[in-house]
Amino acid sequence: MTTARPHLHPIAEWAPWTDRRGRLHPLRAVVFTLLLLPAAWLAARSALDMLGARPLHAAIHVTGYWAAWIFMASLVVSPAKALLAAPNIVVVRRMIGVAAACYAGLHLLLYVTDQNWRLLVVATEIAVRAYLTIGFVALLGLAALAVTSTDGWVKRLGRNWKRLHKLAYGFAVLALIHFFLQSKADVSQATVAAGVFAWAMTWRLLPAGRDRGPVPLLGLAVAATAAATLFEWAWYRFGTHVDPLRVLRGELDVSFGLRPAGMVLMLGLLAAGVSELRGLAQTRFGAGPGFAMLVYAFGVLAADLTGLSLGWSMEEILPEGASVTAVMLAWVLLFALLGLARHRLRGMWQRHLLDALWVGAALMPVLAMGTESREVELYGAASLVAGALLLATSLWTVSRGAAVMLVPLAGLAAYQAFGLF
Numbered sequence: 001m002t003t004a005r006p007h008l009h010p011i012a013e014w015a016p017w018t019d020r021r022g023r024l025h026p027l028r029a030v031v032f033t034l035l036l037l038p039a040a041w042l043a044a045r046s047a048l049d050m051l052g053a054r055p056l057h058a059a060i061h062v063t064g065y066w067a068a069w070i071f072m073a074s075l076v077v078s079p080a081k082a083l084l085a086a087p088n089i090v091v092v093r094r095m096i097g098v099a100a101a102c103y104a105g106l107h108l109l110l111y112v113t114d115q116n117w118r119l120l121v122v123a124t125e126i127a128v129r130a131y132l133t134i135g136f137v138a139l140l141g142l143a144a145l146a147v148t149s150t151d152g153w154v155k156r157l158g159r160n161w162k163r164l165h166k167l168a169y170g171f172a173v174l175a176l177i178h179f180f181l182q183s184k185a186d187v188s189q190a191t192v193a194a195g196v197f198a199w200a201m202t203w204r205l206l207p208a209g210r211d212r213g214p215v216p217l218l219g220l221a222v223a224a225t226a227a228a229t230l231f232e233w234a235w236y237r238f239g240t241h242v243d244p245l246r247v248l249r250g251e252l253d254v255s256f257g258l259r260p261a262g263m264v265l266m267l268g269l270l271a272a273g274v275s276e277l278r279g280l281a282q283t284r285f286g287a288g289p290g291f292a293m294l295v296y297a298f299g300v301l302a303a304d305l306t307g308l309s310l311g312w313s314m315e316e317i318l319p320e321g322a323s324v325t326a327v328m329l330a331w332v333l334l335f336a337l338l339g340l341a342r343h344r345l346r347g348m349w350q351r352h353l354l355d356a357l358w359v360g361a362a363l364m365p366v367l368a369m370g371t372e373s374r375e376v377e378l379y380g381a382a383s384l385v386a387g388a389l390l391l392a393t394s395l396w397t398v399s400r401g402a403a404v405m406l407v408p409l410a411g412l413a414a415y416q417a418f419g420l421f
Contacts, residue, residue: 016095031092035099038066039106041371056114061182063110064135065189067103068179069310071142071172072193074100075200082212083275094149097168101146104139104175131181134174141171172197180235187235188260189311195228195264199271202227212275221268228264263309270302289343296339296358297332303362304328312369334409335361341402350398357387361409384413 015022017029042062045051051058077093080086115122126132145168147153154161176197179190202223206216229248236247250259258266277295280286308314314324335358342354361384368377388410392403 025091027088028092028095031095035070035096038062038103056110060107060110060114063103063107064179064182067100067107067142068175068190068193070096070103071100071175072196072200075168075172075197079200079203079271083271083278085212085278097142098146098149101139101142104142108136108139131178134181135178138171138174138178141167141174145171169201180231180239185240187232191228191232191235191260192263192267192309192311194231195224195260196267198227198231199224199264199268212278214272214276217268217272217275221265221272224268225261225265229261232260258308263305266305267309270305273298273302289340292343293336293339296342297336299358300331300335300362301328303366304331307366307369310370312366314365314369330412331361331365334412337405338409341399341405344399344402345395347398350395353391353394354402357384357391357406360384360387361413381413385410388413 016032017025019025019028042059046055046059049055074093074096077090077096081089112119112122115125126136145165148157148161148164157164176190176194179193180187183190199220202220206220233247277291277298280291280294285291304314314327338354338358342351342358345351345354360380364380364384365377368380388406392406392410395403395406
């Protein structure tokens with residue numbers, strides 16, 4: 001006896017924020033909103049004339065950048081499902097892949113607009129310029145995968161559907177080659193993206209069960225770092241004829257911040273850390289204050305390192321003369337204190353409020369770095385100060401210790417806010 005397939009609500013066929021019954025799906029809604037943010041911010045900057053002397057040229061690069069990174073994000077969904085032990089996370093993979101195709105399509109559309117819609121010129125450029133040819137093939141592949149991602153196409157293609165969508169790995173390679181060729185002199189971001197791709201592909205080679213172990217994940221981080229270094233070396237050696245030893249020395253010199261290979265290593269270590277936290281949560285330590293402190297501190301560190309790995313500058317959003325390392329360390333320590341405050345609370349709604357403050361504070365510098373806007377940082381810091389003080393006031397009667405622990409966090413946010421004037 002076969003089980004009847006659940007009825008697919010008509011709204012669920014096109015609304016990305018609903019489940020199969022047409023009800024709001026929180027994870028889908030959050031991911032959909034995050035995927036819209038780059039386009040919304042680009043539209044806002046365009047409306048405010050903030051894209052520089054060549055707005056179309058800037059918009060072309062921004063959409064291409066996000067198409068590449070969202071494509072990489074779609075390949076990381078399966079590893080995230082295993083590392084977080086959250087099988088339901090795969091429901092957003094299709095949405096992320098379609099979003100990558102949409103940004104790639106917008107990337108091409110803006111390029112055509114920049115050429116004044118002279119389609120013959122566009123076609124000629126694509127045919128004679130290798131990096132445009134490679135990018136166009138990758139775009140066609142992404143479009144084909146997006147069109148055939150619906151339930152209807154899954155049913156029509158049957159077993160061939162998986163074979164078709166495994167071509168995504170090949171299209172990702174083409175997209176990365178286009179990324180490198182388009183980046184020209186500075187291939188830092190392309191190198192980080194290539195390292196993430198190497199990590200995601202190598203993870204798929206790990207035996208089931210060992211894909212969550214600390215030793216394989218640490219080895220995976222080192223392997224992805226080596227691959228990123230090799231990609232960067234190959235580019236400068238064969239693409240620009242720069243001495244590859246200079247590249248290697250540059251990777252080892254962290255006096256001006258982490259280089260691309262270092263970013264890949266940090267991301268790999270963060271993935272290993274997530275797996276370890278998931279394992280610790282199931283032990284006696286997971287019920288203690290140390291675990292809450294570790295999770296809160298790890299969360300803000302992961303947010304900052306992810307923003308930095310995307311090529312965003314933290315110096316742009318800090319007060320003049322402030323040390324990036326010192327500020328990051330202060331945030332980590334204060335969030336560890338916030339984790340201790342959460343452990344002291346017993347009411348779930350109080351813990352949820354503290355979690356919301358934690359998420360908002362972690363996202364604040366990431367948004368500010370991504371938008372390169374001190375105004376965003378200023379308003380975010382001011383909101384954080386207000387939220388921390390209001391929450392401290394409401395928690396005073398519940399746990400004075402937890403309430404007091406919110407004050408240093410508000411103080412640090414206030415320091416950043418006032419320092420930006």
